[in-house]
Amino acid sequence: MKKALAILLSLSVSTVYAQFDPNWRDPNALFDASKTMTDNVLVTWNRVDDIRKTCETESKRRGLGGFGYSMEACSFWGTDKGGKDFCHIFTRKKTTMHDLGHEMRHCFQGSFH
Secondary structure, eight states, rough: OOOHHHHHHHHHHHHHHHHHHHTTTOOOOOTTOOOOOOOOEEEEEEEESOOHHHHHHHHHHSOOOOSSSOSSSSEEEEETTTEEEEEEEEEEEEHHHHHHHHHHHHHHHHHHH
């Protein structure tokens, strides 16, 4: 029963993500670049040894509760007290253009998937 519930929940979450952008995992898929939450953001790129540990720690430090699954990269964005948009990207020290580009898209479009 628990396994079936976990599978259904997983499918539901995937379906919700797909409603926003069904091609978010395809590095060659076109997307609507006119839909942004900002056009001017200060991006900081952090390259780390242990991406899972770093992303979990950063998520919890920011009050987001952690991811609870493996990832290749992560990003955190928002607006500082002075009204400036910021985005912190975390990748492995050896990463891919897809991982970096995916996280950069979060910097401009927030939770797009």
